[in-house]
Amino acid sequence: MLTPPASPSLPEVHRTEIDGVPVFWTGQPGRLSASLLFGVGLAHESFLETGVTHLVEHLAMRRVRTSRYENNATTGVLCTSFDVSSAPETVSGHLRRVCESLAELDTGPLRLERGVLLAEERGTDGPGVTAWLPSALWFGNRAFGLAGNVQLAAVTAGPQQVREWCARWFHRGNAALVLSGPPPADLTLPLPDGPPRQPVDVPPFDLPTPAYTTVPNGVVGCALVDWTAETACAAGVLIHRLTDRLRHLEGLVYDIAFDHQMVGPRRAALGFGADVPDRHVARVAEAIRTELAELGRGGPTEEELAVDRAGLAEEIADREFAVSRAFDAAMSELTGWPSAAEHQRRVLAGLDPAAVAAAARDLAGRLVLCVPESHVPRDLPELPGSPLPAPPGREMKRALVGATTPRGYRLVVGEDGLATYYGPNTVPAAVVRFDDLAGAGIEHTDGQLPILHLFGRHGGAISVRPGDWRGGRALVRELRARLDPAVCFDVPEAMRMFEQS
Numbered sequence: 001m002l003t004p005p006a007s008p009s010l011p012e013v014h015r016t017e018i019d020g021v022p023v024f025w026t027g028q029p030g031r032l033s034a035s036l037l038f039g040v041g042l043a044h045e046s047f048l049e050t051g052v053t054h055l056v057e058h059l060a061m062r063r064v065r066t067s068r069y070e071n072n073a074t075t076g077v078l079c080t081s082f083d084v085s086s087a088p089e090t091v092s093g094h095l096r097r098v099c100e101s102l103a104e105l106d107t108g109p110l111r112l113e114r115g116v117l118l119a120e121e122r123g124t125d126g127p128g129v130t131a132w133l134p135s136a137l138w139f140g141n142r143a144f145g146l147a148g149n150v151q152l153a154a155v156t157a158g159p160q161q162v163r164e165w166c167a168r169w170f171h172r173g174n175a176a177l178v179l180s181g182p183p184p185a186d187l188t189l190p191l192p193d194g195p196p197r198q199p200v201d202v203p204p205f206d207l208p209t210p211a212y213t214t215v216p217n218g219v220v221g222c223a224l225v226d227w228t229a230e231t232a233c234a235a236g237v238l239i240h241r242l243t244d245r246l247r248h249l250e251g252l253v254y255d256i257a258f259d260h261q262m263v264g265p266r267r268a269a270l271g272f273g274a275d276v277p278d279r280h281v282a283r284v285a286e287a288i289r290t291e292l293a294e295l296g297r298g299g300p301t302e303e304e305l306a307v308d309r310a311g312l313a314e315e316i317a318d319r320e321f322a323v324s325r326a327f328d329a330a331m332s333e334l335t336g337w338p339s340a341a342e343h344q345r346r347v348l349a350g351l352d353p354a355a356v357a358a359a360a361r362d363l364a365g366r367l368v369l370c371v372p373e374s375h376v377p378r379d380l381p382e383l384p385g386s387p388l389p390a391p392p393g394r395e396m397k398r399a400l401v402g403a404t405t406p407r408g409y410r411l412v413v414g415e416d417g418l419a420t421y422y423g424p425n426t427v428p429a430a431v432v433r434f435d436d437l438a439g440a441g442i443e444h445t446d447g448q449l450p451i452l453h454l455f456g457r458h459g460g461a462i463s464v465r466p467g468d469w470r471g472g473r474a475l476v477r478e479l480r481a482r483l484d485p486a487v488c489f490d491v492p493e494a495m496r497m498f499e500q501s
Contacts, residue, residue, distance in 0.1 A: 051151025
């Protein structure tokens with residue numbers, strides 16, 4: 001009888017401290033790679049602050065960026081990273097200069113970097129729908145839900161706000177360093193002092209699921225789940241089965257996109273789906289529900305569990321996996337959340353197929369299926385456009401000439417806010433209440449009155465163009481009089497919709 005191969009062990013991660021900053025490193029050969037992490041990103045910003053962390057990152061890099069060796073910086077959802085790869089002495093010098101740049105941030109080039117951010121936004125498509133839609137459903141225009149938002153700080157942030165943001169977040173109390181090898185002897189991290197980490201603490205909305213909501217095209221499944229090794233396995237098996245069926249057997253898709261975002265110590269917002277022609281939507285949506293239900297009934301096969309385990313074992317053998325383990329340990333330090341190590345050990349030890357089946361059933365019970373209006377599933381309830389109740393009010397009448405809103409689109413305006421509907425549907429497509437305003441964009445046009453774009457913290461966006469409604473000009477004047485100037489901003493180009501009011 002053959003003895004099964006022993007489970008590979010996870011690479012060892014060493015921990016030390018330099019100048020009050022925790023340092024995590026592995027003993028990998030080759031040139032030294034380093035990532036100086038700060039526990040601040042998009043999820044720590046408010047709607048009107050979106051992009052301010054990115055601005056700080058750009059300004060700090062102006063003093064250190066060079067083409068002589070590999071270096072870069074990125075701003076993510078939960079952290080900002082300053083990266084460098086080179087000889088140990090070069091890495092030490094680069095990290096020291098990054099710290100000095102952050103300690104005395106030069107906001108003189110702020111106007112230039114605003115333009116760079118806007119140009120960067122124009123040149124990219126932003127995150128895919130499976131990345132931002134799940135978080136937007138459960139967090140609205142707050143925290144993790146800002147992943148798909150325009151970077152408003154590029155048009156709203158002044159020098160003082162940027163410096164205050166830098167001082168609040170970019171200090172030794174909110175930093176960690178990841179190295180691919182032992183710390184160089186001359187490494188120093190001269191960061192300013194600051195308070196301990198400040199983890200994101202924004203509760204998700206309590207949405208009634210399973211449900212459906214509408215998207216313009218394609219099919220996306222979204223869920224807020226307890227992120228366990230079993231859930232991760234169930235998601236992986238589901239994506240594999242859908243790919244096998246929809247690509248290899250039916251030829252409907254090229255692949256199934258999948259993303260997940262940790263939104264708490266043990267919770268994740270996940271999304272998966274495909275951009276398919278309208279004629280294939282029904283078959284893809286049915287395949288998602290059928291395969292998920294089957295996985296919940298029968299669980300994964302022994303082969304599927306073996307593939308899941310073998311995939312992780314193969315990753316462990318890669319040099320980059322050890323560095324990712326150190327990164328994971330650093331992020332655990334910054335967020336206070338558990339690392340992925342326990343999940344990985346459980347996968348290597350072998351998961352219980354019944355527990356994976358239970359995770360699949362839980363995923364099915366939390367699913368929000370996103371499809372075009374013409375293909376909504378009749379056996380699922382519709383998810384409201386906001387977790388807030390729609391305010392009562394008067395329904396505006398569509399302008400007879402010059403309206404740009406689609407026929408059947410309805411706008412209701414009340415004392416407490418606005419709501420929109422499609423056709424006779426009683427479930428609102430969007431709700432924005434005045435006591436929940438996250439921001440109000442003012443789009444100036446060649447008309448006498450602007451177009452208003454109202455955003456609620458609990459999600460939802462409603463644009464009010466004077467020419468779309470009878471009495472629209474009076475409505476815009478009324479709304480502007482109610483808006484707190486502190487939430488108003490001139491809309492950037494990426495948010496503009498019209499040329500005429």
